[in-house]
Amino acid sequence: MNTGVSETIKKYCIVPVVVFNSVDEVRPKLRAMCDGGLPVAEITFRTDCAAEAIKIAVEEFPEMLIGAGTVINGEQAQAAFDAGAKFIVSPGFSEEVARFCAENGLPYFGGCVTPTEIMTAIANGCRVIKFFPCSNYGGIKTMKALSAAFPSVTFLPTGGISADNLAEYLAWDKITAVGGSWMMKGTPDEIKEKCKAAVEAAKAVRG
Ligand code: 3PG
Numbered sequence: 001m002n003t004g005v006s007e008t009i010k011k012y013c014i015v016p017v018v019v020f021n022s023v024d025e026v027r028p029k030l031r032a033m034c035d036g037g038l039p040v041a042e043i044t045f046r047t048d049c050a051a052e053a054i055k056i057a058v059e060e061f062p063e064m065l066i067g068a069g070t071v072i073n074g075e076q077a078q079a080a081f082d083a084g085a086k087f088i089v090s091p092g093f094s095e096e097v098a099r100f101c102a103e104n105g106l107p108y109f110g111g112c113v114t115p116t117e118i119m120t121a122i123a124n125g126c127r128v129i130k131f132f133p134c135s136n137y138g139g140i141k142t143m144k145a146l147s148a149a150f151p152s153v154t155f156l157p158t159g160g161i162s163a164d165n166l167a168e169y170l171a172w173d174k175i176t177a178v179g180g181s182w183m184m185k186g187t188p189d190e191i192k193e194k195c196k197a198a199v200e201a202a203k204a205v206r207g
Contacts, residue, residue, distance in 0.1 A: 015179040020053040032188035036195025042069035051079040058084030089166045098124040135160025170205040
């Protein structure tokens with residue numbers, strides 16, 4: 001795994017999940033995130049402008065760690081890589097995407113919620129597991145049960161995480177980072193304030 005990326009993710013321990021409906025949103029929202037002290041973005045392939053948004057982000061916000069999210073096949077992984085994404089996230093686990101990432105030196109956080117899926121992730125060289133949708137699949141209780149069988153993995157839970165409950169997750173050392181979209185709602189000023197609050201909440205637990 002690219003140590004620079006994993007160190008940065010561990011340092012901030014929050015991965016904002018970002019959906020851009022238009023490239024016009026990219027600059028003001030990313031600026032707000034930087035001003036709020038959270039220069040990390042997982043830009044999702046849920047919208048057609050994802051690759052272009054990643055390209056703008058990488059070129060114009062070199063201080064940020066930019067990755068791609070909701071990548072569900074090799075074609076999207078290629079587009080994300082070509083646009084300059086530094087890590088790839090999927091809602092489920094894709095062996096095709098895992099292979100692409102391994103070949104191109106990109107950290108891959110594939111989604112797993114069952115022992116079988118985690119075994120597939122391990123067989124593909126992945127050690128940080130996205131656990132999504134976290135609250136629907138039993139949250140920290142389920143991750144702790146899975147961790148007993150898979151002590152070598154750590155988790156990136158997303159889905160239902162917010163400023164109000166992130167401390168519960170970050171208090172456990174098997175959580176590499178928490179992810180979510182809660183801080184991305186509203187105007188750029190609101191995003192900045194929510195990012196600040198998220199960073200403060202994380203610092204209170206992780207220092
Ligand atoms: C994801 O893709 O990780 C989730 O959509 C984030 O979930 P949230 O919107 O509940 O934060």
